[in-house]
Amino acid sequence: MATIDLPATVPTILQPSPDSDKLILTSLPPPTPDEVNTHLLRILATAPCPGELTWASAFPTAVFPPGQDSTTRPLVPGPDLVGIVLSSPADSKFQPGTRVFSRTPALRPGNARKYATAPEHELAAVPEGLSDEMAVATPMGAETGWQGLFVHGGLAPPMESDAEARNKDRSVFVTGASGAVGGWAVQLARAVGVGRIVGVCSGANVDFVKGLGATEVIDYRATSVADWVASGGGKVDLVLDCVGGAMLSQSWHAVRQGGRVVSIVGDPEGVRPEGVGVGAEGCFFIMESVGGQLEEVARLIERGVVRPVVD
Ligand SMILES: NC(=O)c1ccc[n+]([C@@H]2O[C@H](COP(=O)([O-])OP(=O)(O)OC[C@H]3O[C@@H](n4cnc5c(N)ncnc54)[C@H](OP(=O)(O)O)[C@@H]3O)[C@@H](O)[C@H]2O)c1
Numbered sequence: 001m002a003t004i005d006l007p008a009t010v011p012t013i014l015q016p017s018p019d020s021d022k023l024i025l026t027s028l029p030p031p032t033p034d035e036v037n038t039h040l041l042r043i044l045a046t047a048p049c050p051g052e053l054t055w056a057s058a059f060p061t062a063v064f065p066p067g068q069d070s071t072t073r074p075l076v077p078g079p080d081l082v083g084i085v086l087s088s089p090a091d092s093k094f095q096p097g098t099r100v101f102s103r104t105p106a107l108r109p110g111n112a113r114k115y116a117t118a119p120e121h122e123l124a125a126v127p128e129g130l131s132d133e134m135a136v137a138t139p140m141g142a143e144t145g146w147q148g149l150f151v152h153g154g155l156a157p158p159m160e161s162d163a164e165a166r167n168k169d170r171s172v173f174v175t176g177a178s179g180a181v182g183g184w185a186v187q188l189a190r191a192v193g194v195g196r197i198v199g200v201c202s203g204a205n206v207d208f209v210k211g212l213g214a215t216e217v218i219d220y221r222a223t224s225v226a227d228w229v230a231s232g233g234g235k236v237d238l239v240l241d242c243v244g245g246a247m248l249s250q251s252w253h254a255v256r257q258g259g260r261v262v263s264i265v266g267d268p269e270g271v272r273p274e275g276v277g278v279g280a281e282g283c284f285f286i287m288e289s290v291g292g293q294l295e296e297v298a299r300l301i302e303r304g305v306v307r308p309v310v311d
Contacts, residue, residue: 004040004086006030006115013112015075018056018063028074030115033087037108037117039094041083045132046111049079049140050180055106062106062286076109080139081116082132092120099126103139103289124294127302137180137308142297144264144287145184148240152262152285155192155238159296164193171196173254176242177214178205181264185240186212187306188297198236198254200225200247212309225250241265252277 009027016024033040056063056075064073085098094100100123104110126135149155155170156163172189176182177199189197190213199214206217218228225247229235235256241248244265252272255261257279261268268282300306 006032010114012074012076012114013078015053015056015077016070018060018070018075021053023053023077028113030113031109031117033117037119038089039085039092039100039118039120039123040087041081041100041116041118042086043081043083043111043114043116044099045082045136046078047080047136047140048077052077052079052106052110059106065107074109076112078110078112079104079106080136081111081118082126082135083111083116086115088120094120094123094125099135100124101126101135101139101294102291103143103287103294105289121291122289123291124298127298130301130308133310134308137310138184138297138301139289139294140287141180141184141308142188142306143290143293144181145188145240146293146297147285147287147290148181148185148262148264149188149192149238152283153238153240153260155189155194157296158188158192158300167193168195170194170238171198171236173198173200173236173239173251174214174242175200175220175239175247175251177201177209177212177217179242182240182242183209183212183309184297184306185242186214188300189213191300191305196236198233200243200251220247226253229253235259238262241268245271249273252280252282255280 010030012028014026082101085094085096102122150157156166174182174185177186178201197214198216199209200218200220201209203219209217237259239251239255239261241263249271255277259280261282263284267284
């Protein structure tokens with residue numbers, strides 16, 4: 001692997017204290033590849049994630065490896081990245097010059113800096129013609145939506161040849177359907193042929209969510225989920241909750257017996273209303289950075305089946 005000469009320090013956006021959301025622009029030494037993070041990247045674009053500046057104080061063990069703190073593991077925001085590979089192992093799929101995108105796990109510094117490192121298994125090549133700004137709006141939302149539907153939600157993923165046949169009689173209910181994760185989930189559900197896709201959002205976003213592929217849309221400010229179900233909405237196989245709190249609690253009304261409530265915000269079982277959702281199960285998960293899933297999403301983008309949205 002070619003050695004790249006990097007400057008001693010590079011411009012870096014830093015959150016100096018876990019207890020404050022204040023950010024500063026400073027200079028820090030660039031990361032260098034090691035046995036795990038084998039690829040050196042020059043960052044072209046990064047994107048923030050809702051709430052990320054609270055993670056280090058709220059969930060320190062998810063951010064700091066054992067024995068580390070903000071003096072040894074710098075708090076650099078921007079977990080999503082688009083970058084150019086500068087150096088990589090000889091047998092890597094991602095050789096120097098490849099434009100890649102990825103989600104950096106919370107345990108490592110983010111990408112609001114000039115260089116980053118990553119292991120091969122987190123990376124995917126950016127589709128030709130997709131701008132850096134659009135590409136960087138993809139990894140977190142698309143991978144989380146993918147895992148909600150296909151890893152935790154039991155739907156057949158796009159690379160299975162009989163996916164459409166298996167999904168056509170399935171139904172999905174997505175809360176936060178106008179958001180980053182929910183919007184990707186709606187598009188991915190449509191891409192794999194899910195027959196019924198109910199999106200929940202505010203009135204202003206109803207047409208947008210329909211445009212992403214929802215077959216029905218509920219304006220949560222006008223109708224409660226319980227009222228929607230009672231007035232003939234019916235129940236679904238899978239709820240993917242991207243909102244939490246009261247919306248997660250209400251969404252139990254929409255799941256059928258034997259179905260599943262999957263949340264990315266809170267534990268569904270902790271907010272299940274008494275006697276509601278009987279015979280259904282709930283789970284919460286934290287997304288993992290999986291380049292192979294992003295690669296599948298990239299194929300769908302290339303085919304024009306799904307698209308990142310930047311407003
Ligand atoms: N567990 C994980 O691994 C994981 C991964 C990624 C994200 N997350 C978390 O998942 C959540 C969503 O992330 P995101 O990036 O998709 O956020 P986002 O882009 O900000 O979207 C938020 C969505 O929530 C909806 N919403 C806001 N207030 C609501 C309310 N009172 N009732 C119902 N819906 C409401 C919004 O709908 P309208 O705009 O139409 O009102 C919007 O669709 C965040 O809390 C984030 O931290 C978790």
